[in-house]
Amino acid sequence: KYFQGRYVDWDNYLRRNLHKDDDVLSIASGRCINELKLLNDGYSISCSDLKIVPSYDASVKLFGTFPFLALDIIRKFPEKEYDCIICLSLIYNFNKDDLDNFFCHVNKGLSLNKYLVLDPGGGGDNCFSFFWDLLYLPIEYKMYSFISKIIGIPKKTLVDFNFGFRFTNKDIIESARRSGFEFVSLENFNFLDEFCRSILLRAIISRSSIAQRIFSILGRWNPYNRMFKFKKVSNKFPNL
Secondary structure (H helix, E strand, O other): OOOOOHHHHHHHHHHHHOOOOOEEEEEOOOOOHHHHHHHHOOOEEEEEEOOOOOOHHHHHHHHOOOOEEEOOOOOOOOOOOEEEEEEEOOHHHOOHHHHHHHHHHHHHOEEEEEEEEEEOOOOOOOHHHHHHHHHHHHHHHHHHHHHHHHHOOOOOOOOOOOOOOOOOHHHHHHHHHHOOEEEEEEEEEOOOOOHHHOHHHHHHHHHOHHHHHHHHHHHHHOOOEEEEEEEEOOOOOOOO
């Protein structure tokens, strides 16, 4: 039910970058969609989130017992060091100070010369995202809500919600560097999801393979998923 879209992309990347003998910690695991797929194939992964999630008991019934930790990564660090830490679609919730705390605490939970794999969640901070988030999408949603009310479509309301923070690649790399990490690589994928936030474009893309190809090309300037790989090269980091 849940293993589709970006989860498949994440799975492909993780299988190329993790080893089955690594002791891995996943931060903000949620339903553990990717983690359960990997655990089922013999990888050693401890999951975590702010608290034990409601789906944990059901997951245990399906896949057997697996470790799940309560961990608020911006306020405390893991109790042991791991061979690899993965974090998928979390740091868009953080401001710059929280981002620095995140990297500092991840450093303390990672063995020297081992790796952090990170997807910020959402596209970068650039001219496109400024236009997209602050101009186009708010206008489109207001028009959609207004038209829905006029023509009598029920339960169509506009919700004003903060969808988080955007960071440039440079912002993320620099914050990681200050906490003892070396940038290793960056892979971009999922070039349609940003456009699919638009009601109009989502309808067009779902109905036209040509539109899919066109927007996939345009989306390479602002990929929805940016997979960073960092290596811990130092135990020195600021006291945050």
